[in-house]
Amino acid sequence: MTFRTQSIIGKCLAAICAIACLCSLAGCGSVSTRDNVIKIGIKFDQPGVGFKKSGTYVGFDVDVARYIAQELGYSEDQIEWKEAPSKQREAMLQNGDVDMILASYSITDARKRAVSFAGPYLVAGQDLMVRSDDHSISGPEDLNGKRLCSVTGSTSAVVVKEKFANEVQLMQQPGYAECATALFSGIVDAVTTDDIILAGLAAASRGRLRVIGKPFTTEYYGVGIKKGDTAFATRINNAIRSMINDGSWKRAIEDNTRGTDYMPNPEFNPPSPTEGEQHE
Amino acid sequence: MASSQSILFDQPGPRGKRLINTLNLIALVLVALVVIAVLMRLHNPPDGENQLDWQLWKPALESEAWTDFYLPGLWMTLKATTVAVIGSVIFGLIFGIGRLLPNIIIRLVAGAIVEFCRAVPVLLMMIFFWRWFAFVGIESASYWAVVVGLVLYNGSVVAELVRSGVGNLPNGQHEASMALGLTRTQSLIYIEVPQAITAMLPAAVTQLVVVLKDTALGSIIMYTDLLQESRRLGSMYFNILQTLVVAAIVYFFACWLLSRLAEWLPSYLAKRTAAPIDTDAVAPIAAGDASNINQIAVAREVENRPFGGVPRQYHVHHRGSNASIQHWRRTRYEQGYDEWHPRDPHNRNVIRMLSQKPVRSQDDKQIDDTTMNPPVGDPKVD
């Protein structure tokens, strides 16, 4: 019997060890203790904005983040990229998981209660994407009786339905790629979200999708930082300013939306980054 | 399989065979037609693009897709599965034993927790823990939400497995340990539970399939598992259907391998426990969750020996009831047949012989010894 008991205890110990090992592999160990590293939260799954591809990161947000990091004195290999899914962004900043977030993060008053922003580095706007050969839609008003796809949990489709076209039918999908697939196959007629995201998708579609180009909202994309860090915000804003001035900003947009004639709304762009420099 | 077939119908004669062959042919043609229709539709849909185009399949299959997307995703899936399984076993042992302890308060609390965890859909638990963990600032919230959601649900199933495993032990095990002077709790921990664990292992392996399938729910809460990674790959070239097909095949293959393991295990374990080894249906009701179904009962294909073997004894609680009845451990009824314990004719003869002995005359015995009954000591005769 003693033998039996011991073997059970042994097995339990082995199991606990196994858990401990897996834990350490699983992300308990991913907290970096190195100094001199800047942790930046981006999207990993939006082509053209923030996308993880073959171990490297590409997109407009990524280019801006690289530039800012460089201006702050960090080299390429001192950047630690982290995925910042929409619903976790505030929590990640508050817990100090990341130093800053560039993940199509709009500056809103609700969010400013939890975090602070620097920027804006781009003024995007909600727009529509349609099939290239479909000329029946030229704005959100034309969507009555049409079908519109948006991402689960986003409010952009509701905006269209309430403000522009009451009779639009909505489809919700987990990601924009699913929406784009649905658009290709003809079960929906348009996809809606911010124009820069749509331009990134259209750029990857080899000319089969196009963005309408008449944004009907304004989204001020900011750099999310820890609440109240005005000094950091000022440094980031200076970096964004010099990025706009030396032409890298324009180049980054062109590089990431190649093949589309996307232009950020000229009424607001390039933006003047002044957010977050004073206490509120 | 074959043996079960021959039981339900007579062996077909020449005409029957011809008929069956004809029907086989018709069925084959029908299946082929459906497949061709689907492929034609994919090749040339009313609008949209040709989904069979190599342009779309190539990025879904090339080596970069595997090294950058599928394999990391599969690793995340397997990691969550492994941690969840180990956690479930620990959770299940604690609460399964808790439900059997003499102390009524512990029993009630353990029972309430287990019933609650079995009734709440795993997806709801995952969403809740995801948001909550992110809220209180735990790193990689979605990973831990997946693990905790799976542990709570599958742990409660394991708890039930432990409980019914103990309930299915022959009463002699408990009585013997009482006779040795052990207390109720000691008997439970040292004698009954270890045997119950051995008996429940195959069902636990079957539950592994459930866990593996359920990790796919993690993609809904942004956990970068195989499903999520294949979506991402698909969003680069707009070939999400193709990448999902690849992911589906990988899932299928992994689950299928585990199912085969669950089938092989019982024969290996049968000699190590007094409880009936049962790969199906050990856990009672509510063994269901958001991506699998009637669980253990049926999640596994039973290698059929449908009408053979000795009757299997279960207490009433078994196969299906959530509600406990009084004295459930002592109530037993027959349901099903234990494939792993075929009838032992030798044993029966011994019993008959023993019961016949007192009335036997000297003359009868001679006949018995020579013609009818085998010698008691030799198990090989018969």
Place this chain on the structure above:
Amino acid sequence: MSSIHELLTQYDVLGAFAVNIELTVFAGLLATVLGIILVIMRISPISSLRAVAGGYVELFKNMPLTIIMVFMVLGVYAQLKLSFSDNFDVNFFWLAVTGLGLYTAAFVCEALRSGINTVPLGQAEAARALGLGFTQTARQIILPQAFRGSVAPLGNTLIALLKNSTVAAAASVATETSSLMSEMIEFHADAIVTIFLIFAIGYVILIIPIGMITTYLSNKLAVRR
């Protein structure tokens, strides 16, 4: 307490549960019909039917439901253009029902097969000795007894189906419980535990009675031999 009242008046929680129950009922009917057909195919003398049913069960049993749901929308609807209605909400509801039904049918088939395993050999042999053919044996002798023996696994399947109906969110059904819960958490992050408990208790209330009825029926209907 007032916050619970506020949440319940602001959001249609009961309506969301109604959607899940509807999904369960319709998918359950579909799965039952399909499951019976599959189990008859699996025990039939025609080998091709056995192979098709076996393949179906193996495929759906080893496939995550989430993937099946995504395929219902992106594959069956978007590519094969099979649709139920021009109205999106109705269409996605029925696509989800179909997906759930197809998936659950594999488990109904397995539940019935485990029921068939409880029918003693003698029953089938006696039926054959009386000269009954396969369809007669199955319909009049085996299946009626198998149903009584598979009440418990079928009850399990029903409970699992009710819980699985939350995965309909993956098929763009936005009015069911898991979607509503996400939405409520989004706007009331401070009441997250309360919101979860509202839904969790709702499921407990739905599922415990099903379990008890199943237990009662499976004891009452069990063939005592």
